[in-house]
Amino acid sequence: MASVTISESNPSGFMPAAFRNATADALCMVAVLLLVALAAFIFGGAAMQRVVTYAAIMLTAVLGLQIFSGNSGIVSFGQAAFVGLGAYATGILTMPTALQRTALRDLPQFLAGHQLSFFAALAVVLVLAVIIGLLTGTPLLRLSGSSASIATLAMLIIVYTLLVAGREITRGSQPFYGVPREVGLWTAAAVASVALVAARLFRETSFGLATRAAANDERGAAAVGVDQRTARLAAWVAGVVAAMAAGALMAQFLGAFSPRDFYFDLGFTMLAMLIVGGMTSSLGAFAGVIVTIVLIEVVRRFEGGGEVLGLHLPVLFGLTQGVLAIAMILVIWRRPTGLFGERELNLLRRPGRQAVMASAAPPQHVESDRLTADHLSRRYAGVVAVDDVSLSFGTDSITGIIGPNGAGKTTLLNMLAGDVQPSVGTVSVGGAVRQASAFRFARSGVARTFQNIRVFPHMTVLENVVVAARQVEPDLGHAEAAAMGELARMGLERFADQPAARLAYGQRRRLEVARALALKPRFLLLDEPAAGMNAVETAELVSILSTVRAERRIGVVLIEHDMRLVMNLCERIVVIDHGRVIADGTPTDIQKNPAVIAAYLGSRTARAKTATAENQTA
Structure with a gap:
């Protein structure tokens, strides 16, 4: 390791x-x-x-x-x-x-x-x-x-x-x-x-x-x-x-x-102070109060009327609140995050920190751990997205779930992660049946990534991973160490103190994987992890996942349309079509399975017919 x-x-x-x-x-x-x-x-x-x-x-x-x-x-x-x-x-x-x-x-x-x-x-x-x-x-x-x-x-x-x-x-x-x-x-x-x-x-x-x-x-x-x-x-x-x-x-x-x-x-005054300075930081609150109090004291000099530069001003009741409202509108218009932005002073935080302390080895999981779906079904109104699926996944294995678009793969993954309540059936983790609750599934050892990337853009790259690490580590110090370890694994440690919003698409993908690994999961569920990546990034991801599986003996379940990645990485492949499992076996068996060939060719034929009809209509 x-x-x-x-x-x-x-x-x-x-x-x-x-x-x-x-x-x-x-x-x-x-x-x-x-x-x-x-x-x-x-x-x-x-x-x-x-x-x-x-x-x-x-x-x-x-x-x-x-x-x-x-x-x-x-x-x-x-x-x-x-x-x-x-x-x-x-x-x-x-x-x-x-x-x-x-x-x-x-x-x-x-x-x-x-x-x-x-x-x-x-x-x-x-x-x-x-x-x-x-x-x-x-x-x-x-x-x-x-x-x-x-x-x-x-x-x-x-x-x-x-x-x-x-x-x-x-x-x-x-x-x-x-x-x-x-x-x-x-x-x-x-x-x-x-x-x-x-x-x-x-x-x-x-x-x-x-x-x-x-x-x-x-x-x-x-x-x-x-x-x-x-x-x-x-x-x-x-x-x-x-x-x-x-x-x-x-x-x-x-x-x-x-x-x-x-x-x-x-x-209103309190809210104006916070918005003017910057709502998301204590620095914004501090600066907003100072700026607003100065503004209020200046305006109050004129609220009672009197002579100003030779001009006679009448009494202007409510002038202070009016000026505060204008100041707040101007700040929202020109600087939506406030005069002092979103971040704190960060006096001791230095960008580009590098490694000096060895991170603790993650726990090894026993082979008896299983993630089991028992007769899962999910209906949306009259549409059956997943239909009576029973599967079991073990640790120390990589399973790919493939199928045509709209086959129900992501819905199945969402139920395995506790993100979606099954209409029928149950999901068990390590033998314990879990009611749908994503945060409880995560704490039980099921980590996942999303088809549409869900990083926390307004938090730093390190904070993105610390949030996850803090769920399993005894204190913040250990969480920071574990988070930096996962970032280093993904080649992201030099971006640790940058907002996640600044990362390129492929880097966000890797950040999401690092965040999932920081949970020290028994099972890692990946929804199209290579989507949007180039060939080099995809090859790196395959290498990382293989290494993680070997080091930690965790179960990896992934949905992916890149058949080369699936065939090279996965030891077991599950094929879903119209919400049902139509094949389950090794990559070699799946490639020869007539039902799989028919499902893929049938979906392509249907798409070709639809495209032809649309062209003729146009």
Whole structure:
């Protein structure tokens, strides 16, 4: 077995390269934040310090939005609701008891008389945030895309309505006053710093990688073992925690507030900040807050009217929101990914890293492992795609599935991978019957590639493979090492830190195979792996697959139209026509089988007749 080596990944227990890089990025942004706070403290007056304090609070809230929306791709319109919940919870917990008796006379007994310090109240709010995040996220994340975004908008309206209606607790639409104003510049900056580190590190965690992979391609993510609901729920809960922490800060920064302070205006401002800077990165959130706060402070100088360059300006209510909307539209038009793009600072990440540590040998699989299809059928309305197919595949073998176009090959492969629910029949892996669920099949040892390539284009080449490796490796360090090993096998290690979208077609094919191998599967299912490759690339792929089979003793099942590849690589060939198995044997037997010859000649004759008829009609 050829040894593969890696430099940046360290599987021996030290901090993985991704976390080292993320930590450096976060500390750099924290340093900038603290320098701004220090400058405001030394050189600015009370007004400047309040602006920077407000900016730090908004940064915490926007980072919460970025953790969820930036990683999942689902735009949340409801984040302001959780800021409001955090503010009201902190207000009730920290309000002086004497004032509470007069301002909140009808407050329920279990909420009355606490008067906690700010940090004690913050701890309670964070625990409450986890509970609220789980309760709201579990049903919400059964949705996806625009339906999930609309659900978050509905959540904002519901929370606002509850705050207005809960007069005994919130004083309704009247101002909630009497909250101690103990949050100043350094408290806000400290909490924002923690949020910055958390947001940047979350991106590199298993949950962050999985959430980003699902945002890029849900089917592709499921095929490498990603449970997208769990990953998105983790991102949602983390986002709610950050938002409610910002609300706790906001409560003691303002001292008095009402439900309207946490409604559409705040939600729009937060979203504008994130879009202007760049939704998919903590750097974008950080920069977006800075740029937007500066813009807001400049515009507010003119909102109240007055003399400007000899011109008398009237009072322009809503000018700030209007300018924010225009800024957001301009950024979307000129730079759809935001002013600072999609990527983080990546201060420690160097392109073109090479190997230095030998990767661990993959597990050897026993010959008794079987992938079995038992009387599988799949119907789509009146069309029978697969009809009563029973097959069994062992490890340490390469099987080709061939047949005319439309024979049902890909549908069969999808059922073997758990991607499609059979209408009739079952699939078992290693003797255990599995219900259709692509991510569970992947975790059970069935990896696959797709006919239409499904890499994660907005993630780096290395991250594409780490997502899969993380499902089987004990920690991120080992996952990075294993991923670099598979990239080196495929000749892609020099592209490790480039976005996958930049790869050529053949390289994307190899990346998809590397990603599948990183799962350390018992069975590897390949759907036309050589499609679009030239003769040299195809020959290299054949060599790689033969080597992998010899090293790991895994079962390889492939669909391919390149008969030369199939005959040279496969020891067993299964022929399917009209959803049924018409032949199963060695390449020599298949070449002589009359049913196979008839199926291929018949399909060609039918296509020739169809083409002739179309020409005559034309």
